[in-house]
Each structure stands twice: as C-alpha cells, then as structure tokens.
Amino acid sequence: MVAEGRVIKFYGGFCYVMVDGAVKECLPRRRLVTAGLLVGDRVKVGAAEAGRCVVEAVLPRRTVLFRPPVANVELAVLVFSIRDPQPNFGLLDRLLVVSQAAGIEALVCFNKLDLARDTPPAEVAVYRAVGYRVILTSALSGEGVTALRDALADRISVFAGPSGAGKSSLLNAIQPGLRLRTGEISHKTRRGRHTTRVVELLPLTGGGLVADTPGFTQLDLPDIPAAELAAYFPEIAAASAGCRFNDCLHVQEPACAVRRAVEEGTVALFRYRNYLSFLRELKEKERRF
Numbered sequence: 001m002v003a004e005g006r007v008i009k010f011y012g013g014f015c016y017v018m019v020d021g022a023v024k025e026c027l028p029r030r031r032l033v034t035a036g037l038l039v040g041d042r043v044k045v046g047a048a049e050a051g052r053c054v055v056e057a058v059l060p061r062r063t064v065l066f067r068p069p070v071a072n073v074e075l076a077v078l079v080f081s082i083r084d085p086q087p088n089f090g091l092l093d094r095l096l097v098v099s100q101a102a103g104i105e106a107l108v109c110f111n112k113l114d115l116a117r118d119t120p121p122a123e124v125a126v127y128r129a130v131g132y133r134v135i136l137t138s139a140l141s142g143e144g145v146t147a148l149r150d151a152l153a154d155r156i157s158v159f160a161g162p163s164g165a166g167k168s169s170l171l172n173a174i175q176p177g178l179r180l181r182t183g184e185i186s187h188k189t190r191r192g193r194h195t196t197r198v199v200e201l202l203p204l205t206g207g208g209l210v211a212d213t214p215g216f217t218q219l220d221l222p223d224i225p226a227a228e229l230a231a232y233f234p235e236i237a238a239a240s241a242g243c244r245f246n247d248c249l250h251v252q253e254p255a256c257a258v259r260r261a262v263e264e265g266t267v268a269l270f271r272y273r274n275y276l277s278f279l280r281e282l283k284e285k286e287r288r289f
C-alpha cells in the first residue's frame with residue numbers, strides 16, 4: 001500500500017502523518033530525516049514494517065518557512081491589535097514583505113475590535129485599498145471569527161504578529177480547545193532563546209491545518225535586491241510606472257511619480273516611509289556583503 005499524507009508533527013523519534021483524516025505513527029527513512037523532512041511536507045507512506053508505516057518519499061514543496069520550520073504554508077495570518085498594544089505598522093509592512101517573498105498569501109487581521117469599535121484606525125482602509133485582505137476581529141466578542149475560520153479552511157496557515165495581539169485568543173475562538181494539548185509548557189519554553197522549537201500542525205474541524213507556534217519571528221528582511229523592494233509595495237509599484245527613470249528607487253530622483261503620489265495622497269505617507277526605511281536596510285546589507 002502506498003498512500004499520500006501530510007506530516008503534522010515529530011515526536012519521540014516518530015513522524016505523525018495525516019492520511020485521509022486519520023493520523024498514522026510512522027518511521028521516516030533515514031535519508032529523508034537527513035535531508036530535513038519538515039512538518040507540513042506531503043509524503044508517500046508505504047506498507048508497515050515491524051508494525052510501523054514507513055515514510056518513503058517527500059513530494060515537492062510549494063513554500064518553506066524556517067521560523068517555525070513548516071513546509072507548504074499557504075496563508076500567513078498577520079495579527080495586530082487595534083489597541084493595547086497599538087499596531088506597529090512598520091512591523092506589519094515587514095511581515096507583508098516577508099510573506100510575499102516566501103510566496104505565502106497574507107491575511108491582515110486587526111484584533112480587539114471591541115476596544116475601538118467607533119474608531120477603527122485609518123490605516124485599515126489604506127491596506128484594503130492597496131489590495132490586501134483585511135479583517136477586523138474580536139476574540140472577546142466573536143466578531144470576525146467566522147470570517148477568519150473560513151479563511152483557514154482547507155489550507156495550511158501560520159499566525160504571526162506581536163506579543164499580546166491576541167493570536168492565541170483568536171485560535172481559541174476559532175476552535176475552543178485547539179491548543180490544549182500543547183498547553184502552557186510549550187507556551188513558556190517558546191520564550192527561551194535557545195530552546196528547540198517544536199512545531200505541530202493542528203487539524204481544524206472545518207478542514208485545514210494551523211501551526212501551533214507563531215511564525216515569522218525573524219525581523220530581518222528577506223534577501224531581496226534593494227531595487228526590487230518596490231515590487232513588495234503594490235501601490236508604490238503601480239505609481240512607479242510614471243517615474244522618469246526606470247531604475248528610480250523613489251528616494252531623491254527627479255520626476256519621481258511615487259513621491260508625487262505621496263504628495264497627492266494616493267500613496268500613504270506611512271507606507272512610503274516604511275518603504276524608505278526598508279530600502280536603507282537592504283542597501284546597508286548589500287554594502288556589507
């Protein structure tokens with residue numbers, strides 16, 4: 001028998017593979033372990049040997065994340081609270097660049113709507129106008145939770161965002177008890193800098209898998225050439241069609257359509273400032289290497 005399945009966790013030397021909705025305890029071939037088999041990998045499972053099924057082969061990956069180490073992530077839910085703490089849009093823009101560079105779709109989730117129902121931040125409209133998918137949620141009142149649950153159905157997702165934004169609370173609102181098995185211990189060890197992070201994909205009852213540890217903890221921008229950064233800011237990329245120079249970086253160049261768009265308000269100033277700050281960072285990196 002050869003079946004196709006999905007690795008959902010490693011534990012005690014075994015590899016747990018979901019095959020047709022059931023979890024099988026398997027032993028992977030040593031060469032696959034050496035090659036770095038990951039949670040999220042699609043695998044071929046062969047017949048049992050000495051009572052255990054054997055993972056025989058790995059199918060090609062669509063995406064790879066390193067923090068947490070998960071293959072084939074399709075959706076990154078970027079969670080920021082509207083208040084307490086205030087959203088850090090520099091971090092949000094950074095996570096948007098990181099997910100796009102990894103080939104992972106982003107869903108922006110502004111949480112704690114209950115704390116600011118009458119005054120949603122103006123930036124929400126900016127992200128929507130740029131074309132990002134944005135939802136407003138409250139883990140407390142349940143608003144937006146159905147939309148979030150629907151977005152997670154039938155795909156592999158990770159949550160990312162600053163501490164205190166409500167990632168755990170949202171997961172719990174989506175599916176009560178989802179994270180019970182991981183519990184407080186993994187929650188605490190996660191903070192230790194050098195502790196090994198194990199990641200598990202949790203099956204959602206609506207279909208789909210969600211990583212139990214938040215992703216994208218690295219704050220470094222991906223290794224993209226400075227000249228390509230504009231492609232990660234869709235509204236800046238669109239405006240740049242009107243720049244006089246086609247290698248315009250939209251900093252000081254004459255006849256820059258992006259700076260004109262910022263002055264006219266069609267490109268939001270805070271997004272442009274984040275672009276400039278990321279551009280400096282990438283140029284700095286290019287100088288060092």
Ligand SMILES: Nc1nc2c(ncn2[C@@H]2O[C@H](COP(=O)(O)OP(=O)(O)OP(=O)(O)O)[C@@H](O)[C@H]2O)c(=O)[nH]1
Binds near residue numbers: 112140141163164166
């Ligand atoms: N008012 C309000 N409070 C919320 C909401 N969601 C979460 N909280 C509270 O915000 C605090 C942080 O929530 P968590 O779910 O632990 O946040 P987290 O993003 O998982 O944080 P880390 O585990 O540190 O990364 C808790 O005290 C929650 O009760 C919400 O929608 N509304």
Ligand SMILES: [Zn+2]
Binds near residue numbers: 240249256
């Ligand atoms: Zn320009």
